Amino acid sequence: LNGPGELTLTSIVLFTLGAYGVAAGAASGEQSVVAVGVFAFVLFVVGIIWPIVALSGVEVDAWAPADAIVGESNDLHVRLYGRAPRVEIRVLDPPGQWWVTAAPADGVIPHLANRRGVFRSVRIELRTSAPLGVFVRSRIIRVDLPVEIAVAPRPAQAAPRLYDYPGNGLATTASALHQRAGDTVRAVRPYIAGDAARLVHWPTSARLGSLVVREHEPPATLGVALIVDLNGDRDVVEDIASLAAGIGRATLAAGGALWCCTSEVGGPVSAPVADMRELGRRLARARDGEPGVPPEGWPVETVRP
Amino acid sequence: VKTWERGSPWRVVAVPVALALGAVGTIAASRSGYSLVLGGLAGATAALLGVFALPSLSTRRVVVLLLGVGGLGALRHASFAGADTSSLLVCWAAATLVALLLVDRAGAEQMSPLPHGSPLPSRTGEVVRMSVTMMVIAAVVIVVLGPTITDHLGRHVWPGVDPSFGDAVNAPASLRASSELDMNTRPGVSDRVVFTVSAARGEFWRGETFDQWDTHSWTQSQPDLTPLVRDGNKVAVTPNADDVGALQGQTLQQTFHMEAPFSNVVFAAPSPVEIESDKVLEQRADGTVSAFAGFGRGSTYTVTSRSSLPTPAILRASDAQPIPNSVKVQYAERPETTERVQILAREVTARAPTTYDKILAIEAWMHTHLKYSINAPLAPRNADVVDDFLFRTRVGWCEQVASSLVVMARQVGIPARLATGFVPGRRDGLTGQFVVRERDAHAWAEIYFPGVGWQPFDPTASVPLAGDAGTSGSWLQWARHHALEFGLLAAVLVLGAIGAPEVAAARRRRSEHRRSSWAARNLHRLERIGTRAGRPRAPAETPREYAAALAAFLHDERLRTVGDTLDADGFSASGTSASARADADAVLMSLGP
Numbered sequence: 030l031n032g033p034g035e036l037t038l039t040s041i042v043l044f045t046l047g048a049y050g051v052a053a054g055a056a057s058g059e060q061s062v063v064a065v066g067v068f069a070f071v072l073f074v075v076g077i078i079w080p081i082v083a084l085s086g087v088e089v090d091a092w093a094p095a096d097a098i099v100g101e102s103n104d105l106h107v108r109l110y111g112r113a114p115r116v117e118i119r120v121l122d123p124p125g126q127w128w129v130t131a132a133p134a135d136g137v138i139p140h141l142a143n144r145r146g147v148f149r150s151v152r153i154e155l156r157t158s159a160p161l162g163v164f165v166r167s168r169i170i171r172v173d174l175p176v177e178i179a180v181a182p183r184p185a186q187a188a189p190r191l192y193d194y195p196g197n198g199l200a201t202t203a204s205a206l207h208q209r210a211g212d213t214v215r216a217v218r219p220y221i222a223g224d225a226a227r228l229v230h231w232p233t234s235a236r237l238g239s240l241v242v243r244e245h246e247p248p249a250t251l252g253v254a255l256i257v258d259l260n261g262d263r264d265v266v267e268d269i270a271s272l273a274a275g276i277g278r279a280t281l282a283a284g285g286a287l288w289c290c291t292s293e294v295g296g297p298v299s300a301p302v303a304d305m306r307e308l309g310r311r312l313a314r315a316r317d318g319e320p321g322v323p324p325e326g327w328p329v330e331t332v333r334p
Numbered sequence: 335v336k337t338w339e340r341g342s343p344w345r346v347v348a349v350p351v352a353l354a355l356g357a358v359g360t361i362a363a364s365r366s367g368y369s370l371v372l373g374g375l376a377g378a379t380a381a382l383l384g385v386f387a388l389p390s391l392s393t394r395r396v397v398v399l400l401l402g403v404g405g406l407g408a409l410r411h412a413s414f415a416g417a418d419t420s421s422l423l424v425c426w427a428a429a430t431l432v433a434l435l436l437v438d439r440a441g442a443e444q445m446s447p448l449p450h451g452s453p454l455p456s457r458t459g460e461v462v463r464m465s466v467t468m469m470v471i472a473a474v475v476i477v478v479l480g481p482t483i484t485d486h487l488g489r490h491v492w493p494g495v496d497p498s499f500g501d502a503v504n505a506p507a508s509l510r511a512s513s514e515l516d517m518n519t520r521p522g523v524s525d526r527v528v529f530t531v532s533a534a535r536g537e538f539w540r541g542e543t544f545d546q547w548d549t550h551s552w553t554q555s556q557p558d559l560t561p562l563v564r565d566g567n568k569v570a571v572t573p574n575a576d577d578v579g580a581l582q583g584q585t586l587q588q589t590f591h592m593e594a595p596f597s598n599v600v601f602a603a604p605s606p607v608e609i610e611s612d613k614v615l616e617q618r619a620d621g622t623v624s625a626f627a628g629f630g631r632g633s634t635y636t637v638t639s640r641s642s643l644p645t646p647a648i649l650r651a652s653d654a655q656p657i658p659n660s661v662k663v664q665y666a667e668r669p670e671t672t673e674r675v676q677i678l679a680r681e682v683t684a685r686a687p688t689t690y691d692k693i694l695a696i697e698a699w700m701h702t703h704l705k706y707s708i709n710a711p712l713a714p715r716n717a718d719v720v721d722d723f724l725f726r727t728r729v730g731w732c733e734q735v736a737s738s739l740v741v742m743a744r745q746v747g748i749p750a751r752l753a754t755g756f757v758p759g760r761r762d763g764l765t766g767q768f769v770v771r772e773r774d775a776h777a778w779a780e781i782y783f784p785g786v787g788w789q790p791f792d793p794t795a796s797v798p799l800a801g802d803a804g805t806s807g808s809w810l811q812w813a814r815h816h817a818l819e820f821g822l823l824a825a826v827l828v829l830g831a832i833g834a835p836e837v838a839a840a841r842r843r844r845s846e847h848r849r850s851s852w853a854a855r856n857l858h859r860l861e862r863i864g865t866r867a868g869r870p871r872a873p874a875e876t877p878r879e880y881a882a883a884l885a886a887f888l889h890d891e892r893l894r895t896v897g898d899t900l901d902a903d904g905f906s907a908s909g910t911s912a913s914a915r916a917d918a919d920a921v922l923m924s925l926g927p
Binding site: 038039042045046049050051053055056059060061062063064065066067069070071072075090092093094096112114115117118126127128130131132133134135137158159161162163176 | 394402409420423435447448449450452460468475479480591863926
């Protein structure tokens with residue numbers, strides 16, 4: 030009975046007792062022995078039917094945060110419907126630890142994300158042998174997630190790639206503006222209502238007799254267009270995805286702008302990346318195929334097997 | 335956690351396992367003749383050692399194997415121990431059930447509980463509920479199937495073990511056919527089971543009758559044996575022509591399972607008319623039967639007997655009919671005895687109007703003036719045993735009592751004879767079988783009533799007249815006869831065990847559901863959707879703000895409307911329309927539970 034479950038040592042013992050009791054009791058005419066044999070058979074049969082019936086009424090719902098990283102544990106929230114005094118549950122892909130609860134129940138299963146990708150469903154295995162341990166009934170349920178999980182590659186150690194590029198206003202992250210804005214004053218101009226007081230250039234204002242404010246040099250535009258080419262051997266490809274994640278993370282952390290060119294199910298994608306979460310989702314979706322083309326003038330870094 | 339350490343779920347398993355194996359040990363001891371207490375203690379000790387002293391083995395496996403081996407041992411012994419162990423078998427079954435429940439539960443308790451999940455039901459509650467449920471289910475199935483299985487699979491005939499010469503020599507006198515009954519021999523009184531009987535009602539299991547009395551022993555006037563012609567395993571027994579009950583009475587089927595190593599007496603309720611057996615059988619003129627080579631342990635034979643089922647009224651009315659001459663000649667002639675015994679018989683029965691009343695009068699006199707004791711002194715050689723018993727010792731056992739009754743009855747012209755065999759024995763409550771032991775060997779008087787036949791009488795045994803005896807014995811039969819009540823009781827017990835917690839939980843859920851408003855429920859739902867998506871609600875966010883934030887996060891503008899509806903329903907005086915609620919419900923439903 031590999032499909033629906035498996036019989037246990039207890040089942041063998043009860044079946045043997047049942048068969049022996051009925052046979053010996055009938056042969057000797059001892060109804061008490063027959064009764065004990067029937068009793069053992071009843072436990073054997075009920076011990077098989079009970080978990081099947083109990084587990085057939087249990088359904089599972091699951092959801093998880095939308096973002097995950099390979100190699101890290103994520104909390105998969107599960108909800109069990111139906112009535113069962115004892116249900117054991119685990120998440121498959123990869124098979125995790127068994128947990129026990131009573132249904133209905135809400136719970137959280139820590140689950141290791143073991144591979145990159147976008148997952149719209151999870152496989153959950155339920156089992157129970159209650160109440161007698163005669164038969165371990167198990168069910169594997171594929172649960173559709175209300176929000177897909179994007180499992181990003183685990184970022185490898187990498188240095189940021191900060192190159193000058195023409196700048197088109199895309200490097201709008203606060204960190205980038207702060208870090209590269211500097212204090213270089215390009216000019217002064219008359220004060221306009223609404224200008225910040227800290228921008229008033231007091232020496233010039235005193236000399237001219239009217240308020241003037243500083244105008245700073247625009248921030249330097251540094252960043253990289255990352256071309257992620259995942260055509261190649263599967264294991265190597267995952268290393269490349271990890272390297273791309275490492276480069277992207279380091280670049281963003283250093284205040285640089287990041288443009289990511291990948292291939293997804295729908296075809297080549299070339300788009301800017303604002304933060305780590307977006308980078309993770311892009312790389313989670315990335316697959317083999319022709320990566321997108323970076324914008325003109327951007328410094329390009331290609332990672333490929 | 336080691337099995338014996340505090341907090342280990344396996345510790346409690348040891349208790350029912352010890353009980354189960356204790357019961358097995360007791361059964362084995364009863365079979366082997368050892369002390370029951372020692373047997374029980376040995377079984378329990380073996381169980382405790384198995385559970386606690388084998389840490390290198392899986393406790394679950396050890397427990398299950400112990401229960402299995404113990405169960406096989408219990409069934410093995412119970413199959414041959416004469417079924418007097420059914421209460422111990424019930425104990426074993428109950429303890430085994432509880433042990434299995436606890437074993438599975440202990441396995442679950444060793445696993446990690448689901449974080450934030452529902453705790454398991456209490457161990458005691460679960461075990462009690464499941465035990466009751468399983469027991470009831472098992473009882474129903476046993477009631478329905480048990481007798482049917484026995485009827486269909488049960489062997490009515492089985493050769494058993496061929497008895498050896500030593501078995502025959504060492505067999506107690508009560509199991510050996512003989513044409514003479516020596517009154518100066520004390521009967522065996524051991525507890526050893528000699529046979530069990532499956533029958534609808536208890537009767538004297540008669541082996542032989544004696545009609546000639548010579549003051550110190552009984553003999554048979556017609557001891558010749560006639561081989562019975564068999565038709566397969568069946569042989570027809572020709573009843574005595576004067577035994578009206580054997581010719582016209584109601585039938586009673588009995589199946590005898592021999593536990594003793596030897597018996598060549600074919601015991602049967604009076605009077606056997608058909609016997610199923612694989613042995614060569616021989617019949618005497620009085621209708622009793624013996625087996626030529628004897629039965630050995632495990633032999634099974636089935637007898638169909640026929641007898642009248644009289645009541646006192648029928649017996650009193652029988653005096654209106656004449657006693658057949660052949661009966662008078664053989665059984666009503668005055669046997670040799672002393673004059674004072676004759677006088678006593680006449681005096682005791684003087685006021686009794688009918689034969690039945692005369693017998694009752696003699697029994698009443700005996701009850702008043704005589705005492706029963708298996709340790710009574712033997713009568714001196716050549717002394718009239720009846721006279722010695724009635725006038726000197728006044729203490730005796732069944733043979734003296736029954737002989738006195740027969741002799742006194744014959745003194746007043748009542749046809750009587752001495753019958754030997756066994757009393758019905760103790761009826762097993764579970765199976766309804768009669769368990770007959772060596773100490774149940776008995777002698778009683780049979781009195782002839784015209785139109786009725788031979789009827790047993792014995793002041794030392796409380797066996798009712800067949801017409802007054804009930805036929806239902808075991809609780810299995812009782813349950814079958816009261817199927818409706820039994821079914822209802824079983825259903826109530828199962829519903830009580832399983833349904834009560836469910837009903838209580840359902841009522842609690844309904845009550846909680848009623849208390850929460852639509853807005854509160856759906857705000858909770860919205861929060862769940864947001865949490866799942868990775869955007870939980872901030873503590874300061876209003877439902878409207880949160881819905882708007884989620885709408886942006888999930889790119890689903892419908893959530894803004896949901897937020898408006900929640901706000902209006904929860905906080906505006908006029909509430910919101912049913913259609914708006916339905917729309918919000920639909921949106922939330924589309925996003926998951």
